[in-house]
Amino acid sequence: MAAVTxxxxxxxxxxxxxxxxxxxxxxMDLTVPGGSFFALLGPSGCGKTTTLRMVAGLxxxxxxxxxxxxKDITGSKAYQRNVNTVFQSYALFPHMSVLxxxxxxxxxxxxxxxxxxxxxxLDLVQLGPxxxxxxxxxxxGMQQRVALARAVVNRPDVLLLDEPLGALDxxxxxxxxxxxxxxxxxxxxxxxHVTHDQEEAMTMxxxxxVMNAGRVEQLGDPATLYERPASTFVANFLGQSNLxxxxxxxxxxxxxxxxxxHGQDVVVSAELLPAGxxxxxxxxxxxxxxxxxxxxxxxxxxxxxxxxxxxxxxYLVRMPWGFEVMVVQQNDGSARACVGENVTxxxxxxxxxxxxxxxxxxxxxxxxxx
Amino acid sequence: MSWIRRHLLTVAAMAxxxxxxxxxxxxAIYSFNKPDGRFNYELKRxxxxxxxxxxxxxGICDSLGLSxxxxxxxxxxxxxxxxxxxxxxxRHRFRGRATTNLLIFMPMATPEVVMGSSLLxxxxxxxxxxxxxxxxxxxxxxxxxxxxxxxKARVASLDPRLEEAAADLGSRPVSTFxxxxxxxxxxxxxxxxxxxxxxxxxDYIITNFNASPNSVTFPMYVWGASQRGxxxxxxxxxxxxxxxxxxxxxxAQLVAARRAKxx
Amino acid sequence: xxxxxxxxxxxxxxxxxxxxxxxxxxxxxPYALLAPGLLWLIVFFVAPMVTTLxxxxxxxxxxxxxxxxxxxxxxxxALQAYWPQLLRSLVYAGIATLLSxxxxxxxxxxxxxxxxxxxxxxLVLVIAPFFTSFLIRTMAWQSILSGEGGLLEKLLGWLHLxxxxxxxxxxxxxLHLSPNGQxxxxxxxxxWGLTYNFLPFMILPLYTSLDRLDGRLLEAAGDLYAxxxxxxxxxxxxxxxxxxxxxxxxxxIPAAGDYINSRLLGNTNTVMIxxxxxxxxxxxxxxxxxxxxxxxxxxxxxxxxxxxxxxAGTEELV
Numbered sequence: 001m002a003a004v005t006x007x008x009x010x011x012x013x014x015x016x017x018x019x020x021x022x023x024x025x026x027x028m029d030l031t032v033p034g035g036s037f038f039a040l041l042g043p044s045g046c047g048k049t050t051t052l053r054m055v056a057g058l059x060x061x062x063x064x065x066x067x068x069x070x071k072d073i074t075g076s077k078a079y080q081r082n083v084n085t086v087f088q089s090y091a092l093f094p095h096m097s098v099l100x101x102x103x104x105x106x107x108x109x110x111x112x113x114x115x116x117x118x119x120x121x122l123d124l125v126q127l128g129p130x131x132x133x134x135x136x137x138x139x140x141g142m143q144q145r146v147a148l149a150r151a152v153v154n155r156p157d158v159l160l161l162d163e164p165l166g167a168l169d170x171x172x173x174x175x176x177x178x179x180x181x182x183x184x185x186x187x188x189x190x191x192x193h194v195t196h197d198q199e200e201a202m203t204m205x206x207x208x209x210v211m212n213a214g215r216v217e218q219l220g221d222p223a224t225l226y227e228r229p230a231s232t233f234v235a236n237f238l239g240q241s242n243l244x245x246x247x248x249x250x251x252x253x254x255x256x257x258x259x260x261x262h263g264q265d266v267v268v269s270a271e272l273l274p275a276g277x278x279x280x281x282x283x284x285x286x287x288x289x290x291x292x293x294x295x296x297x298x299x300x301x302x303x304x305x306x307x308x309x310x311x312x313x314x315y316l317v318r319m320p321w322g323f324e325v326m327v328v329q330q331n332d333g334s335a336r337a338c339v340g341e342n343v344t345x346x347x348x349x350x351x352x353x354x355x356x357x358x359x360x361x362x363x364x365x366x367x368x369x370x
Numbered sequence: 371m372s373w374i375r376r377h378l379l380t381v382a383a384m385a386x387x388x389x390x391x392x393x394x395x396x397x398a399i400y401s402f403n404k405p406d407g408r409f410n411y412e413l414k415r416x417x418x419x420x421x422x423x424x425x426x427x428x429g430i431c432d433s434l435g436l437s438x439x440x441x442x443x444x445x446x447x448x449x450x451x452x453x454x455x456x457x458x459x460x461r462h463r464f465r466g467r468a469t470t471n472l473l474i475f476m477p478m479a480t481p482e483v484v485m486g487s488s489l490l491x492x493x494x495x496x497x498x499x500x501x502x503x504x505x506x507x508x509x510x511x512x513x514x515x516x517x518x519x520x521x522k523a524r525v526a527s528l529d530p531r532l533e534e535a536a537a538d539l540g541s542r543p544v545s546t547f548x549x550x551x552x553x554x555x556x557x558x559x560x561x562x563x564x565x566x567x568x569x570x571x572x573d574y575i576i577t578n579f580n581a582s583p584n585s586v587t588f589p590m591y592v593w594g595a596s597q598r599g600x601x602x603x604x605x606x607x608x609x610x611x612x613x614x615x616x617x618x619x620x621x622a623q624l625v626a627a628r629r630a631k632x633x
Numbered sequence: 634x635x636x637x638x639x640x641x642x643x644x645x646x647x648x649x650x651x652x653x654x655x656x657x658x659x660x661x662x663p664y665a666l667l668a669p670g671l672l673w674l675i676v677f678f679v680a681p682m683v684t685t686l687x688x689x690x691x692x693x694x695x696x697x698x699x700x701x702x703x704x705x706x707x708x709x710x711a712l713q714a715y716w717p718q719l720l721r722s723l724v725y726a727g728i729a730t731l732l733s734x735x736x737x738x739x740x741x742x743x744x745x746x747x748x749x750x751x752x753x754x755x756l757v758l759v760i761a762p763f764f765t766s767f768l769i770r771t772m773a774w775q776s777i778l779s780g781e782g783g784l785l786e787k788l789l790g791w792l793h794l795x796x797x798x799x800x801x802x803x804x805x806x807x808l809h810l811s812p813n814g815q816x817x818x819x820x821x822x823x824x825w826g827l828t829y830n831f832l833p834f835m836i837l838p839l840y841t842s843l844d845r846l847d848g849r850l851l852e853a854a855g856d857l858y859a860x861x862x863x864x865x866x867x868x869x870x871x872x873x874x875x876x877x878x879x880x881x882x883x884x885x886i887p888a889a890g891d892y893i894n895s896r897l898l899g900n901t902n903t904v905m906i907x908x909x910x911x912x913x914x915x916x917x918x919x920x921x922x923x924x925x926x927x928x929x930x931x932x933x934x935x936x937x938x939x940x941x942x943x944x945a946g947t948e949e950l951v
Contacts, residue, residue: 094850108859592766
């Protein structure tokens with residue numbers, strides 16, 4: 001726990017990376033607070049892994065600099081940086097025992113207690129008993145923990161995790177997420193976690209930077225990103241969103257702004273409406289919509305699909321203009337609707353988020369949830 | 371530092387490549403020479419004589435023909451026998467596996483001079499006369515192991531699930547073998563055959579033990595020439611063989627690449 | 634295809650090579666597949682070895698025939714008479730193998746780190762010299778290394794570096810490695826010829842094992858504070874050992890038995906054991922002695938190979 005105070009911020013200043021044929025990362029600034037669990041989230045090809053590799057020193061940035069605390073490490077080699085990586089493929093040395101793998105970094109740094117520390121790190125990830133085995137004799141989950149121990153044992157300023165749980169099955173992944181979080185709070189190091197799995201990022205990270213096409217779309221804590229996405233990309237990439245086209249029709253009064261959406265009058269919370277915006281997307285998360293007229297904004301529709309998921313029921317309701325909104329209703333004993341039923345969908349102002357209509361409706365839509 | 375190191379590697383690699391290719395360059399240069407004496411040692415005058423009359427020295431093209439025939443026959447037979455062994459080793463579990471492996475390994479671990487002289491001893495003992503047949507037998511023998519190794523590497527890396535998938539899709543064993551297994555192992559077989567041909571074509575030591583005066587292979591002809599006087603035609607043939615092999619391998623790769631693109 | 638040739642040069646190392654044995658096939662199938670090839674090897678490899686052993690223990694002469702007398706003394710005689718050539722062969726082959734390793738490793742590493750076409754083209758260049766008879770290529774070295782109008786001397790002279798040629802010759806003379814200060818005809822020319830001739834046999838297996846090396850492991854080493862030198866020492870080198878082992882074997886074994894290089898590039902003081910066996914068999918016609926020498930060479934090499942492989946920890950060689 002004491003380690004937390006000594007951990008310094010990682011700062012990326014105007015950093016960018018251009019490859020021969022494309023720009024992987026556009027110039028960006030990013031500060032990762034010391035001791036935090038930070039996630040870089042985005043679809044594949046968004047530049048998150050390139051960013052990570054630049055921090056690790058495996059890729060040289062085209063411009064900008066990387067600082068840990070006040071120390072500029074832009075020009076230093078991977079082996080000169082006090083930064084360690086848990087690789088996606090684990091990259092465990094196949095010819096060395098698990099223990100030798102974990103002790104590798106300490107030995108290179110000339111640590112006399114390398115072996116003792118390695119044993120300790122293996123205990124931390126509960127792999128003490130297999131220290132003498134070769135990596136190939138371990139299961140995927142165990143290999144993953146060896147990779148983690150091999151990085152953590154060096155007490156790096158920053159620990160980078162490159163989709164470390166990607167190769168594990170769902171159950172193991174959940175387990176490892178909790179484990180990672182536990183280890184992070186135990187050792188108090190700065191973790192930067194690269195992932196395309198929004199759920200994983202939200203469960204684990206203190207702060208998430210959502211990346212898209214080489215740029216950071218939005219930076220914030222998971223709740224803010226989810227409740228107040230700054231772009232349709234973020235709205236769609238993190239969870240489900242119902243985006244309804246609307247235009248502002250009058251000045252604010254009583255904390256709300258009147259608007260018209262597909263011929264229906266609705267109101268939008270005044271404080272959520274960016275100043276000067278007229279044509280807007282009103283975004284409402286499925287669980288914020290209610291079946292029935294309980295909310296202030298009401299719209300009529302036809303239930304086209306209902307799927308029972310245990311905790312909740314998920315409905316698709318077709319609106320008069322053809323758009324299907326998703327409604328998630330808790331199974332809290334309230335009445336259920338059937339397919340083919342005409343229903344009213346409603347929500348209260350303040351539950352929505354408002355975005356510029358210039359943004360593409362389907363940006364960041366995830367077809368397949370990983 | 372890393373820049374220097376990276377380029378140091380390039381320099382070292384190019385130096386080795388130069389060493390590998392310099393003799394071929396020299397052979398090519400000397401193929402345009404018109405030496406004064408019987409030996410083609412010193413560059414005197416530029417001449418196309420040898421290129422215009424590659425068979426201009428008695429015996430040279432006969433020996434080349436014999437070497438090509440022996441090389442082809444030996445590589446075909448060795449590839450056939452070796453591929454069968456490779457499949458047995460790569461695909462089956464059987465008793466005597468270790469002994470088989472040892473038997474395959476031994477010819478590669480035995481110096482040519484020992485193999486050549488031993489075969490001669492055998493032929494002398496059973497009264498078989500040396501000559502073309504003896505050479506062919508010897509070549510098949512020492513090429514066999516190399517084919518086994520080449521094909522086995524490929525068979526071992528083959529995903530058995532592909533064959534299972536073929537069977538699952540209703541393919542009979544024979545058609546699975548012809549349509550799935552063989553095409554996948556083909557590069558290994560081709561490599562084995564190529565290796566066998568080059569080993570056979572280039573062999574002197576074993577051949578020398580088992581040859582007779584009327585079975586002069588190309589390497590034996592060259593050896594004889596090195597003692598009596600070297601005709602420039604030797605350089606022409608050496609250069610042509612080099613160029614043909616480069617063109618052949620690159621051509622084969624081009625065809626394979628084009629096929630892969632089309633698929 | 635060039636890749637496949639390279640592949641073939643490396644023994645598969647994994648202990649579990651038999652890829653999923655299949656039980657449903659009849660048990661006679663593997664034996665049917667093995668029979669023709671193994672029979673060939675038994676008749677034309679094993680039987681000759683037995684014949685050689687038996688020949689070595691016979692006494693007699695070409696005209697009257699030979700009788701098996703169990704004359705073990707011939708081995709002692711052979712060793713006594715030809716131990717210098719035997720030792721020389723092993724030493725030359727050993728030096729040539731180390732030289733090949735030193736020369737071949739960078740090229741193999743370089744090729745393995747290339748991509749696509751460049752890689753294939755380089756591999757072809759490594760293999761292609763095979764197709765020009767090695768005798769012709771060795772003769773080319775004669776004209777390169779020759780002190781009288783040789784190409785190397787001319788090239789150095791043209792570069793005003795002629796003194797290098799003389800200087801090297803003087804060093805050789807001083808070290809009693811060359812009687813007349815000539816490179817051609819000295820042990821060094823022979824070792825050089827051996828190195829050159831078997832270099833591809835070194836490069837191909839090295840290439841194969843380096844090509845299989847996962848680049849991410851090198852990154853991981855760098856990430857874990859290993860300098861490039863340490864990365865090589867602790868990761869690259871150990872993981873390329875299978876290639877090193879088969880490369881050194883494929884170089885050392887033929888080099889130890891070779892005598893073409895010694896004949897074409899050496900002198901009477903560089904005679905190697907292969908030359909002795911050759912002349913005893915084909916010219917002197919002392920079959921028992923030649924057979925005994927063959928057998929001694931074989932046993933020596935097999936002994937060294939076995940010890941070496943044990944030490945390197947490679948279980949299955951083929």
